[in-house]
Amino acid sequence: LDADGETGLTFRTLAARLDTGAGAIYHHVANKSELLLTAALQVVTVVVNESDRGDTDREAIVSLALGIFDAVDARPWLGTQLARAPWPEATMLVVERLGRRASALGVPSATQFVGVSTLAYYILGAANQNAINRGLSTDLGDRQDFLDEMSAQWEALDPVEHAFTRSIAGQMREHDDREVFSAGIDLILGGMLSAA
Amino acid sequence: LDADGETGLTFRTLAARLDTGAGAIYHHVANKSELLLTAALQVVTVVVNESDRGDTDREAIVSLALGIFDAVDARPWLGTQLARAPWPEATMLVVERLGRRASALGVPSATQFVGVSTLAYYILGAANQNAINRGLSTDLGDRQDFLDEMSAQWEALDPVEHAFTRSIAGQMREHDDREVFSAGIDLILGGMLSAA
DNA sequence: ACCTGAACACCGTTCAAGT
DNA sequence: ACCTGAACACCGTTCAAGT
Numbered sequence: 001l002d003a004d005g006e007t008g009l010t011f012r013t014l015a016a017r018l019d020t021g022a023g024a025i026y027h028h029v030a031n032k033s034e035l036l037l038t039a040a041l042q043v044v045t046v047v048v049n050e051s052d053r054g055d056t057d058r059e060a061i062v063s064l065a066l067g068i069f070d071a072v073d074a075r076p077w078l079g080t081q082l083a084r085a086p087w088p089e090a091t092m093l094v095v096e097r098l099g100r101r102a103s104a105l106g107v108p109s110a111t112q113f114v115g116v117s118t119l120a121y122y123i124l125g126a127a128n129q130n131a132i133n134r135g136l137s138t139d140l141g142d143r144q145d146f147l148d149e150m151s152a153q154w155e156a157l158d159p160v161e162h163a164f165t166r167s168i169a170g171q172m173r174e175h176d177d178r179e180v181f182s183a184g185i186d187l188i189l190g191g192m193l194s195a196a
Numbered sequence: 197l198d199a200d201g202e203t204g205l206t207f208r209t210l211a212a213r214l215d216t217g218a219g220a221i222y223h224h225v226a227n228k229s230e231l232l233l234t235a236a237l238q239v240v241t242v243v244v245n246e247s248d249r250g251d252t253d254r255e256a257i258v259s260l261a262l263g264i265f266d267a268v269d270a271r272p273w274l275g276t277q278l279a280r281a282p283w284p285e286a287t288m289l290v291v292e293r294l295g296r297r298a299s300a301l302g303v304p305s306a307t308q309f310v311g312v313s314t315l316a317y318y319i320l321g322a323a324n325q326n327a328i329n330r331g332l333s334t335d336l337g338d339r340q341d342f343l344d345e346m347s348a349q350w351e352a353l354d355p356v357e358h359a360f361t362r363s364i365a366g367q368m369r370e371h372d373d374r375e376v377f378s379a380g381i382d383l384i385l386g387g388m389l390s391a392a
Numbered sequence: 393a394c395c396t397g398a399a400c401a402c403c404g405t406t407c408a409a410g411t
Numbered sequence: 412a413c414c415t416g417a418a419c420a421c422c423g424t425t426c427a428a429g430t
Contacts, residue, residue: 191387
């Protein structure tokens with residue numbers, strides 16, 4: 001799974017690795033979906049326990065978010081599993097930790113439901129996007145080439161029709177992934193706290 | 197595509213519908229991915245033009261977001277295409293509109309890049325989640341049964357280990373999808389404006 | 393230039409037959 | 412109770428052969 005990704009893991013290769021038949025695996029898991037979700041829960045349990053820390057609740061939320069970001073960066077297949085709907089157990093584990101910290105931070109209880117799910121969508125979306133982009137850039141040269149090309153494409157767009165996209169092309173080229181990601185978490189936290 | 201979803205559209209069924217061979221389609225599109233992205237761009241172009249309106253920029257952003265939410269609700273395959281990485285042309289069209297409105301709204305230029313991508317991740321994540329949940333609930337009885345069961349499951353969790361999840365179980369049961377979605381947009385906009 | 397459709401190289405999943 | 416692995420029912424994609 002870690003070596004060849006989600007499509008690399010087939011019941012045939014897995015059976016060969018376990019020195020058994022493909023059908024035998026169905027005596028232990030119902031189907032491929034369950035297999036992947038089980039793997040995801042196992043990884044996330046560790047990540048959440050290791051990253052839910054910091055001197056303040058706010059720091060703990062950023063730390064949790066970065067923990068997921070880094071885990072998905074290292075294992076792109078994980079991002080796909082966490083973003084499934086309805087949210088699987090692994091994702092609910094992250095939501096639980098985020099919510100507890102948000103509550104302790106003083107986010108009004110009326111905004112906790114919306115706030116935490118906003119945080120979760122942002123974390124999963126940004127982590128997935130980052131992981132896939134990184135996969136693409138190792139294929140097609142290095143990250144900077146990839147960003148340069150994307151940025152150049154944006155700058156070549158129509159100045160009227162795509163004014164905003166052009167205006168952020170420079171930032172796209174020079175941004176640091178983890179820093180921008182953290183800034184996003186801070187922005188959402190700001191919204192949650194000022195919504196009182 | 198609209199009738200049977202993404203997996204329902206195969207080159208064989210499409211060829212049968214067009215009274216031709218499966219291979220012939222490859223003379224018009226490179227592969228299935230390109231086919232789906234083309235369909236997505238076509239739909240989103242219309243949606244964006246129809247929903248980018250309101251008396252204020254803030255209202256226009258909410259209207260845009262709801263436009264995408266509703267479009268994905270009606271066509272779940274669209275959500276999958278918009279959430280692809282790197283963001284396809286159709287998604288960039290949404291980002292452009294959101295960014296232009298955010299800029300006009302007075303969001304500091306330093307936070308526009310982070311703010312608009314936060315908004316985009318939230319919109320795509322929430323719209324997809326909603327669409328898939330709705331698909332599940334039409335299969336397994338109606339929406340309320342689905343929410344009741346999920347809510348009951350959450351309330352049955354361990355009170356210590358899952359304190360937060362339990363605390364939002366009630367809201368999960370009673371929430372209105374579009375209202376909660378709008379509230380999330382407002383929360384992010386609040387964060388973008390107070391980040392000055 | 394475009395179409396045809398059999399063939400290729402796969403999948404996840406099932407199931408009769410074994411141990 | 413568990414394993415085996417051929418078979419089933421599909422995919423997206425390719426390509427020699429046609430028009």
